[in-house]
Amino acid sequence: MLPVMAETLSQLVADSFEIAWDYLEATGELGNPDIAANHLLDTIEAMIRCGERRRLLLSNNAITAYQRFRAEQPLSLAS
Incomplete structure (x- = not known):
């Protein structure tokens, strides 16, 4: 049996951020990119600090x- 590769926290943040960003961009809800990036990252990182590791939950809550x-x-x- 092969060992399961654990996703690094930095990869989890990057993946969750990308999902949220792509969704907001596709729906036209992104607004100011700097403000959006900071807000999404702050939300995702706060949830990770509380122990959340599910990528889709992180991205959906950030959205x-x-x-x-x-x-x-x-x-x-x-805007």
């Missing part, structure tokens, strides 16, 4: 948190 954040911002900051 939802970013959508909520953008909805709460004045238009000048969200």
